[in-house]
Amino acid sequence: MKTIFLIATDSIRALLHQRLLLGLMLASLALTIFFSITMSSARKHITQNFSDDRMTNNPYMGTNQMSEVDRRKFRESMEGASTAIQAMFYQVASFGGSIVALFIFSTAVASEIRKGTIRLTLSKPVSRTQFLLGKYLGGVAVMAAFALLTSLAILVFAQTQSLELSPVIKWAPWLMFCRQLMLGSLAMLLSLFLHPIIASVLAFVAGNGFYSSPNPLYFILPSYKDFNVFFQVLQGSLLNVKDVAFLSLYAADFVVIMLLLALWRFRTKELV
Amino acid sequence: MSAIRIENLSKTYDIRTTPAVRRLNLEVKEGEIFGFLGPNGAGKTSTIHLLLNLIRPTGGAAWLFDRPVGETEIHRRLGYLPESINLHDYYRGRGLLNFYAALCGVPPDARPARVAELLKLLNLEDAAEKRVSKYSKGMVQRIGFAQALLHDPNLLILDEPTASLDPVGRKEFRDILLELKQRGKTVFISSHILSEVETVCDRVAILQNGELKRMGTLQELSSGRSTRFVVKGLPAPLMEALATTAVQVTLAQGQATISCPDEPLRQTVEQLLRQHGVEIVRTETETQSLEEIFFATITPPPKL
Numbered sequence: 001m002k003t004i005f006l007i008a009t010d011s012i013r014a015l016l017h018q019r020l021l022l023g024l025m026l027a028s029l030a031l032t033i034f035f036s037i038t039m040s041s042a043r044k045h046i047t048q049n050f051s052d053d054r055m056t057n058n059p060y061m062g063t064n065q066m067s068e069v070d071r072r073k074f075r076e077s078m079e080g081a082s083t084a085i086q087a088m089f090y091q092v093a094s095f096g097g098s099i100v101a102l103f104i105f106s107t108a109v110a111s112e113i114r115k116g117t118i119r120l121t122l123s124k125p126v127s128r129t130q131f132l133l134g135k136y137l138g139g140v141a142v143m144a145a146f147a148l149l150t151s152l153a154i155l156v157f158a159q160t161q162s163l164e165l166s167p168v169i170k171w172a173p174w175l176m177f178c179r180q181l182m183l184g185s186l187a188m189l190l191s192l193f194l195h196p197i198i199a200s201v202l203a204f205v206a207g208n209g210f211y212s213s214p215n216p217l218y219f220i221l222p223s224y225k226d227f228n229v230f231f232q233v234l235q236g237s238l239l240n241v242k243d244v245a246f247l248s249l250y251a252a253d254f255v256v257i258m259l260l261l262a263l264w265r266f267r268t269k270e271l272v
Numbered sequence: 273m274s275a276i277r278i279e280n281l282s283k284t285y286d287i288r289t290t291p292a293v294r295r296l297n298l299e300v301k302e303g304e305i306f307g308f309l310g311p312n313g314a315g316k317t318s319t320i321h322l323l324l325n326l327i328r329p330t331g332g333a334a335w336l337f338d339r340p341v342g343e344t345e346i347h348r349r350l351g352y353l354p355e356s357i358n359l360h361d362y363y364r365g366r367g368l369l370n371f372y373a374a375l376c377g378v379p380p381d382a383r384p385a386r387v388a389e390l391l392k393l394l395n396l397e398d399a400a401e402k403r404v405s406k407y408s409k410g411m412v413q414r415i416g417f418a419q420a421l422l423h424d425p426n427l428l429i430l431d432e433p434t435a436s437l438d439p440v441g442r443k444e445f446r447d448i449l450l451e452l453k454q455r456g457k458t459v460f461i462s463s464h465i466l467s468e469v470e471t472v473c474d475r476v477a478i479l480q481n482g483e484l485k486r487m488g489t490l491q492e493l494s495s496g497r498s499t500r501f502v503v504k505g506l507p508a509p510l511m512e513a514l515a516t517t518a519v520q521v522t523l524a525q526g527q528a529t530i531s532c533p534d535e536p537l538r539q540t541v542e543q544l545l546r547q548h549g550v551e552i553v554r555t556e557t558e559t560q561s562l563e564e565i566f567f568a569t570i571t572p573p574p575k576l
Contacts, residue, residue, distance in 0.1 A: 006374050010360065017362035116358040120419065123324055123352035124375040127344040271326045 003126055007134025008141065015104060015142050024103055025146065028096025032153065035092045086169055087231075089157065093150045094176045094228065098183055101143055102204060105184030106196035108135040109266070118271050132188075132266050136259060139184055147177040171239050178251035179227035185258035192265045227251070273338055275427045275458035276300040276323065280332035283318050283482075292318040294482040295332065300460055300475075302426070305453050307469035308462040309562075310479035311570060316462040317355055319479075320431050323460075324352060336427065348377060351420035355431040355462075357412055361405035365396055365415055368404055369422060376423035390418040393448070409436040417445070427458045434465060446472055470562040478569045485569045493569075494560040499538040501530045502553045503545060510548045514541070527553065 015021055109132065112118040121131060151173040183203055190199035226247055276299065283293040293315040300306045310316050321327045323334055325341045339346045359368060369387040378386055391397050394414040399407065407415065413436040420428060434442045442465075449459055449472050463469050469476060470490065477487040486493055506514075506521070506528045514521055519541055520531040532538040545552060560568070 003375065006371070010371060013362060014360065116354065116356070117360055119321075119324070119326055119354050120352070120357070120359070120372075120416075121375065122326065123347060123350065123354075124372065125344055125347040125377060126375055268328065270328065272321055 003130045004134040004137060007121070007126070007131055008137035011108065011135050011138025012141055015138065021100065021103055024096075024100050028093070028100060029149070029153070031096055032089060032092045032150070035088050085161070086154070086158075089154055090169070090172050090176065091228075093153070094179065097143070097146055097150065097176055097180050098204065100146060101139070101180035101184045102187050102200035104139045104142060105136070106187040106191040106200045106203070108139055108188060108191075110191045110196045110199075113271055116272075122271065128266050129263055132263055133259070136185070136188060139188075140181060143177060143180050143184065147173045147180070150176070171244050174244065175227045175247060178248060179224050182224065182227075182251050182254050182258075185255045185262070189258050189262040189265065192262060192269060273302060274299045274335075275302045275304075275337060276306075276460060277335040277338070278319070278323075278332070279334070281319070281322060281329055281334055282331035283315075283322060283327065284330045291330075291482050293322065293329075296479075296482070296484055298477055298484060298487060300458060302458050303453070303456045304474040305449060305459040305461065305472050307473035307476035308460060308479065309464075309466070309469060309476055309566060313481075314479040315482035316479055317431055318482075320352075320429055320460075320462060323429060324350075348423065349426040351423070351425035351428045353413075353416050353420045353428075353430045353433050355435070357416040359404050359412060359416065361403070363404050364401050365404060365407070366391065366400040368415065369418060372419045373422045378423055386422060390421055393421075394418050395444070410438060410441055413437055414441070417448075425457070427460065428452065430459065430461045430463075432463055433461065434463065434468060442468065466562045466566055476562065478566060480570045486565075490562060490565070491559060493565045498534070498558045499532045500556040500558070501532070501541060501545065502556070503528050503530065503550050504553060506550065507548055510544060510550065513544055517541070 109118075112121070112135075118131070122128065154169070154172075186206060187196075187199050187203035190202055193199075194202070278296050278298050281293055281296040282291055284291040296315075296319060308316050308319070318327070322329055323336065323341055334341045336346045337349060360371070363371060366387055369390065370383055373383045373387060374380075388397075391400050394417060396411065396414055396418065399411055404412070404415065413433070417430075417433060420430070434445055437445060446468065449461075452459060453472075459472075461469065461473065475487065475489050476493070478485045504527060506523075511521070514530065517537060517540060518533065519537060522529045522531075530541055532541050
């Protein structure tokens with residue numbers, strides 16, 4: 001276990017020194033902020049339009065003098081805009097996170113083989129299983145930090161924009177994290193057979209909701225659909241603890257299967 | 273117990289190409305420095321990768337200290353320095369050695385002293401806090417050697433260890449090897465620098481096209497060596513007898529020197545001298561250099 005943690009720590013250190021990864025993370029955050037500001041402007045625009053309509057129809061009546069019907073309409077528009085902003089925020093953050101996850105996990109082992117550093121590490125009393133699990137764990141730690149950052153960002157953003165958080169949002173960071181770990185485990189497995197870029201593309205495309213629960217393939221092949229809170233926020237669906245627990249188990253089951261397959265492949269892989 | 277044992281080891285990367293290693297058999301005893309020689313593409317690095325379990329053999333097997341090479345635990349007794357070494361360059365020198373020491377299982381309280389000792393031994397004290405990415409080739413080679421020595425292993429596998437070192441570095445490296453030998457460590461060294469191997473190795477193996485061509489001590493391999501007998505005076509019948517052979521006789525200051533170009537002639541002359549009761553003042557044996565042995569062993573590549 002100690003060896004796995006050592007490899008994981010080294011992996012985190014290596015990731016934090018990768019300019020491309022840091023660039024991707026920053027770009028992802030910047031993109032999220034850009035979309036959020038754009039959506040926030042749209043919200044202000046809706047508010048303005050609504051007020052203008054009221055003023056045009058009755059210049060003597062301000063928004064605080066609206067009728068009950070108008071107030072309800074106004075509240076609904078505001079809620080709709082707020083929900084759309086939050087959904088968009090997580091959609092962009094999730095996409096950025098997925099790109100970061102694909103980068104981290106598809107290159108974790110492949111880059112060590114390409115550079116030849118793996119030869120030195122495996123000449124020490126480190127088994128291939130320890131090495132692979134350590135690399136995965138390192139990636140998990142970085143993705144956890146990224147999910148935490150994103151969650152903090154939405155809290156700060158919601159606070160500054162006086163947004164009321166959608167009920168689904170409290171589960172969103174966790175589901176996003178689970179989705180990225182699933183993506184990552186598949187990308188890592190595929191990178192042991194294919195070039196990391198091809199592995200990343202395949203991992204991303206493979207599980208975008210082609211299978212649903214009654215189909216047995218749902219339990220073997222990935223399905224990221226339910227982990228995407230974008231539609232759930234828009235539809236106003238309510239996720240309960242049971243749903244989240246089931247999704248978490250699904251993700252854990254998927255990750256374990258992918259890691260077992262990766263270990264099977266890695267044990268016999270030629271490392272030069 | 274042998275430190276390395278290889279039996280019928282073969283490796284083919286692609287069935288359409290020549291095997292990298294062909295039915296290789298060799299044994300390295302504990303405590304010896306073993307030179308592993310051969311031209312480029314001979315299969316030296318492939319053999320080392322097989323010993324480290326980085327690649328899988330297509331035939332045969334190998335053992336380190338009588339344990340199969342696939343066992344991870346055996347790596348506690350092994351130190352390895354690869355050819356064209358690549359290190360985790362985001363570390364500083366000391367940090368890198370600390371990381372490898374932790375992987376090798378060096379206890380945390382013993383790590384700082386061990387790391388400091390090796391930084392001093394390899395003249396890297398001044399570069400200890402420098403980022404490895406800023407190291408020169410020679411410094412990378414030195415810190416690579418340091419990481420191989422961290423846990424004081426019983427067996428060192430070194431692939432072209434002095435390729436990037438200057439003459440001073442090479443001398444220091446040789447001294448460290450000899451010191452390790454005195455401490456009973458086994459060293460398996462693959463190198464192109466024959467003069468270096470000659471000065472430190474107890475035995476050598478010469479490989480070409482994945483096949484073992486010759487193996488033994490320098491004296492054993494130097495089979496075509498010439499012998500000179502220096503004797504006091506030569507009786508006429510002996511002179512006549514020697515004249516019928518291919519030996520060369522020179523007379524100077526009341527002494528005769530009889531040069532025998534090969535082993536059968538040496539035996540004939542020794543017998544004749546005994547028969548005629550001639551006193552042998554001294555015998556001089558001329559051993560071939562490793563370079564001569566090497567070039568006599570390998571088939572030269574076809575000229576372009």
